[in-house]
Amino acid sequence: MTLTELNDQIRKCRKCRLWHGAKKPVPGEGPLNAKVMLVGQNPGAEEDKTGKPFVGRAGKFLNKVLAKNGFNREELFITNIVKHTSPKNRKPLPDEIEACAPYLAEQIKTVKPKIVVLMGTVAWQAPRLAGVEYVETYHPSAAMRFTKMRKRFDEDFNALKNALV
Numbered sequence: 001m002t003l004t005e006l007n008d009q010i011r012k013c014r015k016c017r018l019w020h021g022a023k024k025p026v027p028g029e030g031p032l033n034a035k036v037m038l039v040g041q042n043p044g045a046e047e048d049k050t051g052k053p054f055v056g057r058a059g060k061f062l063n064k065v066l067a068k069n070g071f072n073r074e075e076l077f078i079t080n081i082v083k084h085t086s087p088k089n090r091k092p093l094p095d096e097i098e099a100c101a102p103y104l105a106e107q108i109k110t111v112k113p114k115i116v117v118l119m120g121t122v123a124w125q126a127p128r129l130a131g132v133e134y135v136e137t138y139h140p141s142a143a144m145r146f147t148k149m150r151k152r153f154d155e156d157f158n159a160l161k162n163a164l165v
Helices: 004-013 017-021 045-050 057-069 095-112 140-145 147-163
Strands: 035-040 079-082 115-119 133-137
Touching: 004 035, 035 095, 045 057, 045 115, 057 140, 057 147, 079 095, 115 147, 133 147
Parallel strands: 035 079, 035 115, 115 133
Antiparallel strands: none
């Protein structure tokens, strides 16, 4: 399956209740040959408006950390474990994660990244595919707010940069 076909499926998805309150699905974006895939928990309000992942406050913080560690956002594939915003930005429920997991698994199979970075405890529930390295770190919104998490988040991206050399 191509990313275009997969994105079309995501846009038409009605497997869980999240699509009811969403303005736009957020399938994810990035090059087909990305070495790194970043996975968050769910689209927020800004993402719901634009249909693009990590464009709100957490996305701006993520962009700074990426740039600081020598990453070009356009070279990464960025997505979330669920593809629609949740009411009041609550954490996705287990059945919502389960409904979207096959989409994420298919994205990983299609993009074939070397490393998948799971950002936050919800993303840590992502399906794990053989032959792909997974790294767990904090979600950018948590790293923005808490100094200890921010330090670890930055260290994790520094280590990621070194792992790709």
